Amino acid sequence: xxxxxxxxxxxxxxxxxxxxxxxxxxxxxxxxxxxxxxxxxxxxxxxxxxxxxxxxxxxxxxxxxxxxxxxxxxxxxxxxxxxxxxxxxxxxxxxxxxxxxxxxxxxxxxxxxxxxxxxxxxxxxxxxxxxxxxxxxxxxxxxxxxxxxxxxxxxxxxxxxxxxxxxxxxxxxxxxxxxxxxx
Amino acid sequence: xxxxxxxxxxxxxxxxxxxxxxxxxxxxxxxxxxxxxxxxxxxxxxxxxxxxxxxxxxxxxxxxxxxxxxxxxxxxxxxxxxxxxxxxxxxxxxxxxxxxxxxxxxxxxxxxxxxxxxxxxxxxxxxxxxxxxxxxxxxxxxxxxxxxxxxxxxxxxxxxxx
Numbered sequence: 001x002x003x004x005x006x007x008x009x010x011x012x013x014x015x016x017x018x019x020x021x022x023x024x025x026x027x028x029x030x031x032x033x034x035x036x037x038x039x040x041x042x043x044x045x046x047x048x049x050x051x052x053x054x055x056x057x058x059x060x061x062x063x064x065x066x067x068x069x070x071x072x073x074x075x076x077x078x079x080x081x082x083x084x085x086x087x088x089x090x091x092x093x094x095x096x097x098x099x100x101x102x103x104x105x106x107x108x109x110x111x112x113x114x115x116x117x118x119x120x121x122x123x124x125x126x127x128x129x130x131x132x133x134x135x136x137x138x139x140x141x142x143x144x145x146x147x148x149x150x151x152x153x154x155x156x157x158x159x160x161x162x163x164x165x166x167x168x169x170x171x172x173x174x175x176x177x178x179x180x181x182x183x
Numbered sequence: 184x185x186x187x188x189x190x191x192x193x194x195x196x197x198x199x200x201x202x203x204x205x206x207x208x209x210x211x212x213x214x215x216x217x218x219x220x221x222x223x224x225x226x227x228x229x230x231x232x233x234x235x236x237x238x239x240x241x242x243x244x245x246x247x248x249x250x251x252x253x254x255x256x257x258x259x260x261x262x263x264x265x266x267x268x269x270x271x272x273x274x275x276x277x278x279x280x281x282x283x284x285x286x287x288x289x290x291x292x293x294x295x296x297x298x299x300x301x302x303x304x305x306x307x308x309x310x311x312x313x314x315x316x317x318x319x320x321x322x323x324x325x326x327x328x329x330x331x332x333x334x335x336x337x338x339x340x341x342x343x344x345x
Binding site: 020040042043044045047048049050051052053054055056057058059060077079080082083087171172174175178179182183 | 203226228229230232233234235236237238239240241242243244245246248262263265266267270271272273
């Protein structure tokens with residue numbers, strides 16, 4: 001399954017709930033697949049999508065907050081998983097799109113093939129789900145009990161074949177429309 | 184800085200509607216942080232960049248936040264300040280402990296201590312140093328900055344060897 005397909009499957013469940021998406025192709029693909037005002041596209045600060053998501057989740061306990069993370073991104077800030085696992089926000093769904101490469105910089109390998117991010121998540125108090133293909137993802141999305149988090153969903157994805165266009169919204173506009181959407 | 188003043192600073196900022204205090208501990212700021220922990224208002228993060236990320240998430244939810252760190256951690260945070268805080272114009276108060284202010288401080292703090300002012304200036308972060316005498320005025324300045332949606336820095340110096 002490619003990331004776009006995975007985003008489409010997840011989007012059916014998410015509706016208008018906030019999404020914090022990691023930099024690189026993840027944000028670009030979200031922008032071109034499921035653009036909405038409650039998406040916070042993180043353009044820089046690689047690694048920090050889950051930290052931003054934690055801050056949003058703690059301040060909005062009635063909403064379910066989704067983090068669209070990558071394997072390269074979370075490996076840069078693994079400490080974030082320990083903080084999330086310590087605070088245990090019930091309303092945080094941390095999704096890792098795992099292609100085992102730094103795709104937007106030219107496909108260099110990450111370590112995610114040789115270690116088990118799902119097991120790490122389990123050890124730090126996440127409820128963990130792993131989807132290898134579309135069927136599994138659809139099943140998980142149907143049965144997942146949101147509000148019982150923190151939830152980690154690792155989705156194995158293939159390399160992207162079509163590179164999506166860059167995000168055309170100004171960063172300050174991304175911020176202000178997100179802020180308005182969350183009030 | 185004395186324990187009683189640091190406690191007062193924490194409570195002053197809390198009363199001025201700074202709702203979240205997130206960071207990595209620094210001995211220079213220990214009484215401030217202890218007061219915050221006592222009042223259950225503090226999140227200790229694993230790294231300073233992570234603290235900034237969490238604080239930005241809270242600020243995006245319209246809840247004012249302060250990030251505390253030692254200046255070593257401020258040096259770690261430069262990329263995040265440039266590509267998150269500054270890029271999106273997310274207002275935060277940074278409280279930084281200035282190690283290496285005295286030349287007699289531990290050797291690992293001297294370089295950052297020396298270039299700290301230049302780093303802050305390069306990032307266009309307006310800065311005030313807090314003392315026993317001026318802390319109230321300068322904390323008020325910081326809370327006014329946040330209201331105007333601008334980030335700023337307040338600093339506590341390590342002025343004696345401990």
